Amino acid sequence: MPKMKRFAFLAALVLLSAPLAARAQNAVRGVDFVHPLQFSEAEQDAALARIASAGVRVIRFGMYQPDLDKNIAFIARAHAHNIAVDLILHGLYPPDAPQRPYRAKEFPNMWAGPLISSLSPELSRPYFQQLLDKLDADGIILAALEFENEINMAGDNPDFSLPGQGRVLGLNDLMIPKDKRSQKAIYNISRSWPH
Numbered sequence: 351m352p353k354m355k356r357f358a359f360l361a362a363l364v365l366l367s368a369p370l371a372a373r374a375q376n377a378v379r380g381v382d383f384v385h386p387l388q389f390s391e392a393e394q395d396a397a398l399a400r401i402a403s404a405g406v407r408v409i410r411f412g413m414y415q416p417d418l419d420k421n422i423a424f425i426a427r428a429h430a431h432n433i434a435v436d437l438i439l440h441g442l443y444p445p446d447a448p449q450r451p452y453r454a455k456e457f458p459n460m461w462a463g464p465l466i467s468s469l470s471p472e473l474s475r476p477y478f479q480q481l482l483d484k485l486d487a488d489g490i491i492l493a494a495l496e497f498e499n500e501i502n503m504a505g506d507n508p509d510f511s512l513p514g515q516g517r518v519l520g521l522n523d524l525m526i527p528k529d530k531r532s533q534k535a536i537y538n539i540s541r542s543w544p545h
Contacts, residue, residue, distance in 0.1 A: 438498070441469040450464075457513075
């Protein structure tokens with residue numbers, strides 16, 4: 351490539367990549383903070399300080415109802431470090447909810463658990479409302495709220511059969527699910543949120 355063409359190519363590359371670099375500087379950085387309650391409050395604070403100093407502005411973690419107050423305290427500590435929370439909120443299930451057993455040999459990365467379609471709106475709604483009321487009282491706004499964890503994957507959603515079959519879902523499949531289990535899951539989830 352002649353020298354002039356090479357120079358023009360490099361100049362164009364620099365000019366075109368400058369806006370991308372500027373946008374990358376403004377990108378929100380986030381990390382998963384797995385099982386924060388396994389750490390003491392002092393360890394949580396130290397980790398949050400390190401995360402904040404690295405420029406991370408959002409953390410993602412999951413919580414369960416029995417540890418409601420401890421998790422709210424952790425969210426408040428993150429908030430004090432100017433770190434927003436993407437909260438994975440797990441619903442409540444009746445004691446007799448159908449379960450998928452853990453099959454370590456055949457499917458080592460597919461977790462056991464209740465079918466999401468068996469979620470109890472009657473049990474979950476008061477819990478969700480209590481959580482949101484407490485966050486509101488503390489002036490904490492979540493960055494995001496995820497229901498369950500990665501429900502689009504067989505590993506985290508026991509409603510998927512094992513072994514599963516892949517299929518591409520279109521918008522109509524999500525808006526008007528054709529199978530009974532998906533319809534029930536969407537119905538139960540929609541009835542679980544406080545109105």
